[in-house]
Amino acid sequence: MKWLGTILLGGSLLLPPLLAGDFYINLASQILIAAIFALSLNLLVGFGGMTSLGHASYLGVAAYISALLTSRYGFGHGAAAFISILGTAAMAAAFGVIALRASGIGFLMITLALSQVLWGLAYRMSDITNGDNGITGLTRPAPFGISLETPVAFYWFVLIVATIAFVMMGIFVSSAFGSSLKGVRDQPRRMAALGFNPWLIRWITFVYSGFWGGVSGLLYVYYNQYIHPSSLSTTTSAEALLGVIAGGSGTLGGPAVGAALVLLLKNYASAYIERWNMLLGLVFLFIVLVMPAGIVPGVSRLMSGLRRGPR
Amino acid sequence: MTEQRSGYALEVFNLNKAFGGLAVAQDVSVKVRPGERRLIIGPNGAGKTTLFNQISGDLRPSSGLIRLFGTDITYLPPYRRAHHGLSRTYQIITLFAGDTLAHNVSLGLLGLRLSRWQVWRPMSTYRDVAAEARRTLDAVGLLHLADHPISDIAYGEKRRVELAVALAQKPRVLLLDEPLAGLSNTERSAVQSLIASISRDTTIIMIEHDMDKALELAETVTLLNYGRVIVDGERDAVIADERTREVYLGT
């Protein structure tokens, strides 16, 4: 049953370039980028038991570094991407040391405060970041000389990266380390008594999560060819968190589904309502109050119920 | 200056712990020989679990020294003590409820192995760990439940799994925190015979609030009250001691 689902999903991911028009192909690219971002957050939230409200930090910083290096300092995309990811991971390492001094709500508050500081810096340091105007006129990379200008070409690129991301994160959580991470999430004292180092396990996960957040940031800036301080806002972090919760933080793929739903909602709602933030807030309230385990667990429960047939 | 090879499995010297004005451990000294079966008793609030928590590293002593087979572990973080051969069980069940018995024991086995840091192989491919986990479960008579989630089994069986997880690491010193609490008569005998069957390579230190249940398993006894060691020595001597009677009947 699981294999069938995976094949169907894999197949449907190959369809957009073949069947849909540019608008939908672009939408599919955006969904994949949001999915990587949400999956990276879920390493922390679902598997690590550490809820962060500052994940936008990694997306935004990676995007800004790449944007600045390529547009202002003449770096090639390859080097820019490398430095950008390295820098983002280093920042995650430093942030991790600070944030992991606390846990639970304290951890959440620190991640929020750190990300807000970055957001404020992006606005204020306008000599560097161009402030509220953002950085425009960015280019997309051309890996191995292949142009990514067309929606279709870009979609294939994102799909490949997303597949790698999904597989690597999947291996991560099902590995021995992943088991120890889940153990630390559930019974940290017990795990310490068994010889596991809870802090180091959490910190490594924090950095890895920031790494993939940075990767999604690169894809984000390549897609939009533009970067603005709002990418570092709490709204961005909140959208990812909503995706994680709506999709279900207990599974690997759930957050991807949730992220897709949030993005689709945002797209369609923006056509009719100007106030996306308000809708986001209401959806938050709805999900937390009505469907706290998320949509994917709910649906899978439904599916197994249907398979069992009428009682 | 060479480290003393004192020949003791666990030594506690003049341990003191105070929370603000409240002294929960006062000048506690204990010496346990390798292979010994030590029982720590005392009324509620005597400081038994506080002592355990300081030995396991969950609590930092205000002053004093703790040595494990001669190595000073007083300020080592809890996870490092496991690598020196210390294991413990808890009063409350601290198993991973959603996981199978086999997975719980496997985690116990993983804790001391370098492979716990591996990020590129799925856990399911560790056949040797899985096999060893099943052997451990067999030794405690729970192999038939190996693939059941913890949440499905009875309380007495959970206690045995707690024990199995701690024993899987073949510890040199095993701390058992009220291992017989809340068990029915049949469950209790199962756990008692399990503890009795543990090899002498493992030194056992047990806390029990209710003396009668644990006495058969003990060779030596330490009696605590108000954070102090009151009586300490061979089981029968401690039972007969006047002060023991005072502590339990005098209040």
Add this chain to the structure above:
Amino acid sequence: MQFWIIQGLNSLSLGGLLFLLSSGFSLIFGLMRLANLTHGAFFMLGTYFAATALRSFEGLNLWVTALGTGVLVAAIGGLFERLVLTRLRGNPLGQVLVTLGMSFIISDACLMIWGGDSIPVPTPRNLQAPTHLFGFVFPTYRLVLVGLAVVAAMSLYLLLERTRLGAMIRAGVDDPQMARAVGIPVSNLFTIVFCLGAGIAGAAGVLGGPILSAYPGLDADMLPLALIVVILGGIGSLLGAFVGSFLIGFIYTFGTALFPELAYIILFLPMILVIAFRPQGLFGRVGA
């Protein structure tokens, strides 16, 4: 010299405002273990109400407006607490998420109602004339604000230390289960404290209006400051909120005046130092 004096006063008045804002946050966190992310929005709501009320009604008194707005925002907070937060007892993550959602709702509602432009709040006429002290000239309103913060601090202190309600709150902060066991109506206490916190934030928004003006994003500017104050000063500690507020007031004011681009980093640093060396904050209790 005038520059330093003025910046010093600005620091004090910002510190005072921050205290009014973060005292409520600290109380709510201390008692309900809830990081109320709506707090910045409550403040902003107060500022917008003040802007509209004071510009529409000529003779309206700022203090009356502050009081009235405080009550209004307290009511909104109370409704939110009763209808939403109570359903999420024992789910701290859920509570934080709904307060986040609520902050989005309020901030977007403000944008909808008041538009995107910044709306100044008029300073009370009788306080518009500057004060001359020791040969220097001070904006009077800012002096008054500092005084108000001190009065509020003392009132809160008296409330917590000398009244029955305060005793119940302190008991609830120390040990909610025990408090319930001795018959303290913890659930009602939660609502009262949440209303109190929200109300103070709303009133603070009114009082901050003449200095800050009402603008979209005010909530996003104020919330991290409140967070940093509480992280610095310690959760649940009124003294910590007091000291932390003025500390941050000084750092932020002088930082923005001297190094405008780096103000956030300068804010950042004491927070990191405190977290690194004293995670419970300057005055918080360990394990709070």
